[in-house]
Amino acid sequence: MANFITSLDKKNKLGLALIAVALIVLPFVLASAGTAWVRILNFAILYVFLALGLNIVVGFAGLLDLGYIAFYAVGAYVYALLASPHFGLHLPFWVIIPIGAAVACVAGMVLGAPTLKLRGDYLAIVTLGFGEIVRVFMNNLSNPINVTNGPKGITLIDSFKIGSFDLGKSDVFGGLIFSGPIKYYYLLLIVLLAVIVINKRLQDSRIGRAWVAIREDEVAAKAAGINTRNIKLLAFAMGASFGGIAGGMFAAIQGFVSPESFVLTESTMILAMVVLGGMGNIWGVIAGALLLSFVPELLRYTVQPVQEALFGHAIIEPEVLRMLIFGIALVLTMRFMPAGLWPEARHRREMEAKREGKK
Amino acid sequence: MAQALIEVLNLEVRYGGIAAVRGVSFAVEPGEMVCVIGANGAGKTSTLKALARMIPSSGEIHYDHLRVEKMLSHELISKGLALVPEGRGVFARLTIRENLLMGAYHRNDTADIDADLDKIFVMLPRLKEREKQLAGTLSGGEQQMLAIGRAIMGRPKLLLLDEPSMGLAPIMVEKIFEVIKGVAAQGVTVLLVEQNAKLALEICSRGYVMENGRITVADTSANLLADSRVRAAYLGE
Numbered sequence: 001m002a003n004f005i006t007s008l009d010k011k012n013k014l015g016l017a018l019i020a021v022a023l024i025v026l027p028f029v030l031a032s033a034g035t036a037w038v039r040i041l042n043f044a045i046l047y048v049f050l051a052l053g054l055n056i057v058v059g060f061a062g063l064l065d066l067g068y069i070a071f072y073a074v075g076a077y078v079y080a081l082l083a084s085p086h087f088g089l090h091l092p093f094w095v096i097i098p099i100g101a102a103v104a105c106v107a108g109m110v111l112g113a114p115t116l117k118l119r120g121d122y123l124a125i126v127t128l129g130f131g132e133i134v135r136v137f138m139n140n141l142s143n144p145i146n147v148t149n150g151p152k153g154i155t156l157i158d159s160f161k162i163g164s165f166d167l168g169k170s171d172v173f174g175g176l177i178f179s180g181p182i183k184y185y186y187l188l189l190i191v192l193l194a195v196i197v198i199n200k201r202l203q204d205s206r207i208g209r210a211w212v213a214i215r216e217d218e219v220a221a222k223a224a225g226i227n228t229r230n231i232k233l234l235a236f237a238m239g240a241s242f243g244g245i246a247g248g249m250f251a252a253i254q255g256f257v258s259p260e261s262f263v264l265t266e267s268t269m270i271l272a273m274v275v276l277g278g279m280g281n282i283w284g285v286i287a288g289a290l291l292l293s294f295v296p297e298l299l300r301y302t303v304q305p306v307q308e309a310l311f312g313h314a315i316i317e318p319e320v321l322r323m324l325i326f327g328i329a330l331v332l333t334m335r336f337m338p339a340g341l342w343p344e345a346r347h348r349r350e351m352e353a354k355r356e357g358k359k
Numbered sequence: 360m361a362q363a364l365i366e367v368l369n370l371e372v373r374y375g376g377i378a379a380v381r382g383v384s385f386a387v388e389p390g391e392m393v394c395v396i397g398a399n400g401a402g403k404t405s406t407l408k409a410l411a412r413m414i415p416s417s418g419e420i421h422y423d424h425l426r427v428e429k430m431l432s433h434e435l436i437s438k439g440l441a442l443v444p445e446g447r448g449v450f451a452r453l454t455i456r457e458n459l460l461m462g463a464y465h466r467n468d469t470a471d472i473d474a475d476l477d478k479i480f481v482m483l484p485r486l487k488e489r490e491k492q493l494a495g496t497l498s499g500g501e502q503q504m505l506a507i508g509r510a511i512m513g514r515p516k517l518l519l520l521d522e523p524s525m526g527l528a529p530i531m532v533e534k535i536f537e538v539i540k541g542v543a544a545q546g547v548t549v550l551l552v553e554q555n556a557k558l559a560l561e562i563c564s565r566g567y568v569m570e571n572g573r574i575t576v577a578d579t580s581a582n583l584l585a586d587s588r589v590r591a592a593y594l595g596e
Contacts, residue, residue, distance in 0.1 A: 217444075223510070
């Protein structure tokens with residue numbers, strides 16, 4: 001990291017400083033438009049975690065996973081069960097988050113191990129089933145022993161606390177009001193930085209190259225001495241751990257979890273973030289996640305007023321129209337930018353080569 | 360007969376109920392260049408894949424005091440057993456340099472890896488010119504050269520080559536065979552599987568003819584090239 005900073009020239013350093021300042025000021029700007037927007041921002045960062053985690057599995061290793069939300073669910077439920085009145089347990093977050101990550105990691109390997117020989121469509125179907133199984137379990141694990149409290153979910157989940165400092169409550173520092181969401185934002189920002197650094201290091205590592213090799217040609221990868229079984233399992237395990245960490249933070253921020261938060265649509269949404277942003281490229285995936293989290297929210301607030309201004313009243317239900325516009329935008333983006341908004345350099349070069357080949 | 364580098368005894372490969380290789384036995388001595396020729400579907404590729412542990416098989420495979428049939432595919436390269444798979448299998452989204460480095464994935468002697476890389480670029484200057492290009496942008500022949508180069512990066516004692524001439528223009532096939540001869544000249548033992556029987560027999564000292572999962576003829580290349588049945592069946596006469 002130190003090398004990285006010294007290697008930057010003056011212009012870049014200035015740019016980096018500006019971005020840092022903007023990120024620090026951002027929640028206060030958004031808070032002036034309503035705390036809801038800070039919450040939306042926080043959830044957007046959680047989606048960035050999820051998209052980066054799924055990117056390890058799909059983008060790096062090329063394993064299509066349609067049930068990724070299951071690991072988010074596992075992380076969220078581990079946190080909820082260990083820090084709520086449901087079982088009367090109130091462990092501190094720095095104990096639970098690693099447990100959540102570990103449990104999700106094991107879940108990742110449980111999914112990975114039997115699917116090692118599957119690829120493409122077949123793998124997608126099995127992972128989809130896995131995601132649904134986890135959700136159905138959470139929905140029904142209230143009988144005969146009440147573990148998950150079924151569809152009612154678990155409420156009154158503890159927020160992150162360090163001593164008497166509670167991230168869930170408002171505080172005033174130097175005349176500025178730091179609401180709960182703003183405090184969580186800063187925590188998420190720090191974690192995000194760590195997650196990006198880990199992802200970047202992974203991508204440029206020997207393991208990163210091994211993932212690309214497996215994605216390209218498994219027989220040749222084996223012949224080159226790559227233990228494809230372990231390296232694939234590692235992709236599942238690492239991706240799942242990221243999902244588990246995000247899930248734990250989600251449970252604490254939301255204060256409530258129920259199976260409804262972990263439906264198939266969420267899995268496909270995260271996959272859309274990865275693909276739309278640019279599979280394999282960390283910055284593209286981040287851009288995809290932020291865009292797909294914010295655009296639907298922006299549409300939520302604009303679709304109704306625009307219709308009223310044009311026609312005097314709302315012709316189409318805003319919720320329907322919102323998803324319609326969103327869907328069309330997705331289709332158009334993929335039609336005209338098939339490699340995503342910000343593709344991985346290799347992927348882009350390859351796509352360009354294909355296009356030139358056609359001409 | 361000297362101690363064989365690889366000796367195969369009664370190898371069988373089955374796909375479901377169908378036997379692709381039905382009890383094949385052969386041996387290759389150190390420094391030899393041997394080919395297996397035969398028509399499509401004779402079981403040549405299955406034999407090679409079984410030797411590289413890409414598919415399950417029964418029978419014994421002795422290689423350099425090891426029992427290969429009990430090992431896993433990714434363990435073989437560090438023992439000096441390298442496979443250049445059918446259809447080349449280059450990593451299209453990695454650069455040529457990265458592809459070659461993948462061949463040295465199991466090694467951690469950085470300085471020696473760099474030296475080997477230089478040697479390969481001397482041997483295959485076309486790859487040097489395109490060092491930073493993606494492997495997917497290479498022509499078929501260049502990809503085959505890259506696949507061979509990648510295998511050499513693992514410092515093999517025995518190189519298994521699966522149909523290196525497949526889908527290539529005749530001029531390119533000749534170049535590839537020159538490269539294979541060059542590799543063998545450096546002391547690497549070569550087991551070559553080919554449909555192009557004439558070229559294979561011309562560069563190898565011995566050959567096996569495979570038909571319906573069995574080895575039917577085993578002889579020196581000179582004798583096979585002179586054999587009227589072989590000429591009729593595989594040399595188009």
